[in-house]
Amino acid sequence: MSRIGVFVCHCGENIARTVDVEKVAAEAARLPGVAYATDYKYMCSDPGQNLLKNAVAEHRLDGIVVAACSPRMHEKTFRNAAKSAGLNPFLCEMANIREHCSWVHEDRDEATAKASDIVAMMVARVKKDKRLVPITVPVTKRALVIGGGIAGIQAALDIADAGHQVVLVEREPSIGGHMAQLSETFPTLDCSQCIMTPKMVDAANHPNITLHTYSEIESVDGYIGNFQITVRKKARSVIEEKCTGCGVCSAKCPQKKIPNAFDKNLGTRPAIYVPFPQAVPNTPVIDRANCTWFKTGKCGVCQKVCGPGAIDYEQEDRLIVEPVGAIVVATGFELYSITEKPKGSPIKGYGEFGHGTIPDVIDGLTFERLASASGPTGGKILRPSDGREPKQVVFVQCVGSRAREKGISYCSKICCMYTAKHTMLYKHKVHDGQAYVFFMDARTPGKSYDEFWRRAIEEEEAVYIRGMVSRLYQKGDKIVVMGSDVHVGVQVEIEADLVVLATAVQPRAGADTLAQKLGISYDSYHFYSEAHAKLKPVECATAGIYLAGACQGPKDIPDTVSQASAAAAKVMTLFAKDELEREPIVAKVNEKNCVACLYCKKVCPYGAVEEKEIRDRQGNLIRVVAYVNPGVCGGCGTCQASCPSKSVELDGYTDEQIMAMIEAL
Amino acid sequence: MHAHKENHAFEPKIVAFVCTWCTYAGADLAGTARLQYPANTRVVKFPCTGRIDPVFILRAFQKGADGVLVSGCHPGDCHYMAGNFHARRRFAAFRALLDFIGVDLNRLQFSWVSAAEGGKWVEVATELTERVRAMGPMREFRELETEEQWSGAIDTPELQAAYEAIP
Amino acid sequence: MKHSTMRLSTETMNLDFVKKVEALSGSSVRRCFQCGKCSAGCPMRSFMEHPPNRIVRFLQLGQYERVLAGRSIWYCASCETCTTRCPNKVDLAAIMDALRKCSWDAKGPSKESYVQLANRLFIDNIRTYGRQYEMRLAAVFNVKSGQFLKDLMLGPKLITRGKLKVFHQKNRNMAEIEQIFKRIEEMRKKGEAP
């Protein structure tokens, strides 16, 4: 006969107001196998937990049901209490009579009856509970950071400074990300390159950081503490070890007119190139699609001029396997494009803004390149169409953002501030120019942010018009902006020389594919999902994977850096232990009954099921059975539901436990 | 005390099989938001809808449930990536079988309720409770429990009395 | 009324009217966040006393009198530019239709009688002839609106170019047309249709 203790919590008034807790305890006491039942005002308080611990000793309890709040709230608390009372923590269960009962029902009799039922179900369950021992797995104290923008660099530096090895993987030929493209940064207007470049160099030179640029994640295996990452190092056609970064190859390359994506195609670059002068590593890459050698088999100039002989046309992609214990995902964002999207894409372009066909309608990042001292115009604001200095510039905010019609309903968060910054930069560079901004709401929460926005209006004389733009069209060499001012209720028409659209912040293309490789979840826009919006903002629901920066949602630089450091701190917390404990909610195979139909293997989302051969002492194969690798098992139990003979059982959710609950109804 | 409360002649027993990550959390959210719904639902928590064996549904009906609710994460949101996709097929087949056996499928509800959908949990639980209330008790399985072999019907006064005595 | 203080209370905000408009139009009113894109592109804005976004704003505040009393709703050309470009999928063109119907059913407290008159004659024409006969439409409009000389110069020009038919044949579906009108009236009488 079991000796179960039942502890009914009042939760102050939260439960006791609608549930007659004394009655629940009294009825519980009458249940078979219950040795002790009581109620208490706050079970989770120190005295409450002591009450529980004393009762375990006094009544020699071999199982506990705490009828209180949701197990999601306090299961850990009470299991720890049980543990310190000498009881296996998995013999402690919670009956949720708050969230599932007292808070959702008003009738006291009904709520009390329901609470008693819930307690009875949990008592029946706890009788079938087994003692479980947490599983320990060793931790590989090496971290992978995916993405070499400011988020990835910050996270990598923090982890490396703490003394751990870091593998930093970047898709582009250079690290730096979007921040390397920016001119100045709000709200202080310090030069982006000046604060970014030193960090890039630090990351590259750090003894604990291994840098893989021009590389992508091929596959991810394993689990927290024990991931195996396969990195695809794309063929650079340049041997990194040999290259000195002298730049002769780029200078001599006969292909010069390739649009430079880093400069938003405003400038050009050769076929063998570094994306920008401050690139890290300063090792060029051959753009094979545009290289004469690769297109025609003729040329070879770069190879001829390279002193160290670093050019290798035969180079192939390489796959490198990196064992790591934790992963920081920092893949960043890209800007929404107003061009017409292919059929089937949920995102629509802006036909009313010309679908991107009007040359002097540009996006915010293009404006950054125009304003950047290291940009294609040397920091002069010049129109892409004719290179003239625009005297009337119209900025339009919320293009794509907050527009459910266009497939995006969220606020991109950074545009209000960078548009204010743009008006200032413009005014600083074109003193006789006038900036106009069409906006819906100015969202400027943040330290010194609102003051910054006000400064754009009050001191830099930007004209802010509250209202949206219906249409843009070319008229001669001007762009007619048809907008409205909803404050005065009139239509506004501006003949602009340049129009800058603050287009929406979106996750990187391919964010979903990477998420599938990592086994992390993402929202309908493909932003990665954190485990808890408030309390676990940098953790993924998948253990051992952390998020930093705009891949999780639109973020400005201060927020991104904070989150990157937070993710790094989480990695360090993980690395502070040599071994990890995890809940032993894993499936086990009853080898006696298993007939190896391998239904379990077919449905396992984790690939945790293997075939195991049972041999006799002579080594003859007797039969094959299924085997669940407890390190890989995620604990979903799909195998058990699928197994015809129930020869695989999920600890913590066995058929016995569940049937007992159903039967207690 | 509660003037607005209606007195029903029949209070159905509803068993809800839910996954811990989405629907259980959604039901918690309904609690946190103090949304009200009928007190007929009894929740059995699973790690994932993928763990829910059709046998449990059958067992619940046999043990006196008047309605069964099965609920988990929306497709694509499964904490275990694909548990709910497997569950979806399994339940599609199982409900076809129950229908063919002659169980009124209005007593069996499947839903996706995410951790954020406290309101939807309330809606689903309320709707099923009220629908089953209108249908009356699940007599079919309960009658089977009372019957002995070879007895096609409750045709003796003793059996009738025994049936009436079932709570 | 135009400039008087808007006193807001649950009594002065007629939200039932808003719900009716939402039901008739099949479009949410609340969803609008007043970005003003509708007004920016509205070809008829300069003829209206309230720009389209303000019409929606008045509805959000339950101020239906201000909407129905104005001429804005009758100056909407149903070009659907607003609906097409609304970032929030507010179907303003349908809301305008719904408002006109409300005004029409209430026998029009609006100032804009010419447009209403033209609409009424147009629909009467359908009921009587099954099709439009522009000559008749224009002539009756001018008589009823008291603008006997309007477009006087255009008429003969059009007739000589065969553009206005002076005579017309009866449509063989006339009885059915009448039935459609009758059944709609009947449904409305029974409260089965809006």
Added chain:
Amino acid sequence: MTNTAQTIDPALYAAVTDAIRAEAKKVLEAGAAAAVVGWQAGRRQGTAMPAIITDPAKVAELIFSPACVNNLALYLSKAKKEIRARGRIAIVVKGCDLKALVGLMGENQLKREDLHVIGVVCAGVQRAGAAKDIPLSEETIAGKCRECTVHTPEGADVTVGTLPDLPHFTPVESEELSRLEAMTPAQRWSFWKEHFARCIRCYACRQVCPFCYCEQCLCDRNRPQAVETTPRPAGNMAWHIVRAMHLAGRCAGCAECERVCPMDIPLNLLNRKMAKELKELYGHEAGFEVKEKGPLAQYREDDDQSFIK
């Protein structure tokens, strides 16, 4: 294809019998198979029973006749499992039996390379209780054979026999299925309730099913007890529901369960219904090709979920 005669010409069976014997002799003598699983004449006139022949001299015992109802796949999945230890086995299969073999291969119970499959062209077999030794007709042919689509097995190592013209038979099984589908749930419930109430839980259906090869059946377990084991209506209902569910997407329709049922419960109706549903839902048909994953072991992200709120 249709003939005007009302019976099936028995010449087919005699021809097939000869061919089986020749093939069996060949493979045994050549050592290509350690044993041949087939049918031999039963003790009573006009009956047949399974046979395992290892001696080439005894191949003349093998026969094929309308009485060869047994699905021999059973003899590889569980009944005479030990013979598999002898090496490669030759097995004589009708089209419906081959479907079971294919299913078992998909479930890792058999390997194709371990088998020498002798497919026989089959025009049909007898229904249970039919008069023996007369040509098959509307009166005597088994229900499953009336709508058979696999008279000629595909994918065997050798296939023997030529299909004669067949008379038209009433498709009683699909008619019965449609009749049930047209009923109200309450009517269906009382239909099944009456049938299941008769069940004596002899488990002949389980014994004869090639797919019921579990070491321990869920329904025999008592910790926890998922299904009541005594032959009472409640447990019977549960047993038949669990059985149908476990066979869903796997059962290839040999209808042996129904044939062996001493209480005449129309078990194959349940199997047919599940097969039909899974075909409609997921386009799955059991037994035509070796599939690594059955319909309930895989999914598509866009599977129907119209029944889920």
Added chain:
Amino acid sequence: MTPAKKLLSYSYYPGCSLHASAKEYDESTRGLFKALGIGLKEVPDWLCCGATPAHNVDELLSLSLCAKNLSLAEGVEGDLAVACAACFSRLKVTQHHLADNETKRKQVEYAIAGAVNLQKPVKHLLEILAKDFGLDRLTEAVQKPLSGLKVACYYGCLLTRPPEVPELDCVEAPTIMERVIGAVGAETVRWSHRMECCGANFTLSRPGVVLKLSGSILDSAKAAGADCLMVACPLCHGNLDIRQKEIEEATGERFGMPVFYMTQLLALAVGVAPGKLGFDSMIVNPLPLLKEKGLV
């Protein structure tokens, strides 16, 4: 390249205007289709679609009228070809709307005492020419290329709106008219007011509106260097052609810009006799322009 020639045949809903003020649209449509070998059979005793006035004040009436026309069209084989942009929009909206809304569908079904035909494909002439017939075949059929003629294609409001309903082309930046007229050799101009409102049915009640809106359309087309406008809607045509003189008087600017129905130009290009295209019923005489370009 060219797909195998197939015989195309359509049921035809001309709409009220095409029997009156826009008769040249009707004539040229029939002429064009005959020349291209496309069958066209008028729906007998069709009714007015209700146009803008009906849905303006009485949606149910508007839907019922269109639904009635759809069921009348059921009797005539082939997809329903519609010339007038307004009728096209109303018929499409009716199908789109009633497919989604069961309540309204029931009401309409009661009003017209029959089922609503949601299946009959409703197609604008442009769609038939560009998609069903094909631009390659159109080019092949050209006898008199319109080379040298600079055309401003004017879409107006209802050819592509409301979004998601007509599915004719991109709702904001359509090119179907340019592609069709380009296929017969005309030059098209890039201009800004292709989809601005002309003032529509205010032509009767508030002509002042029309003068302003249509005025800016003409202005923009002229500034872009167009010789003429091409339209696919009788109402737009009315405002731009019939009222052009008044607009000139009001603005003091001289346009003299002929306004063609697209079928007139296409028919001319495929060799239909100019006399059959109703050029004489246009208020702004197009003949001088056509003579200048050597097209008549």
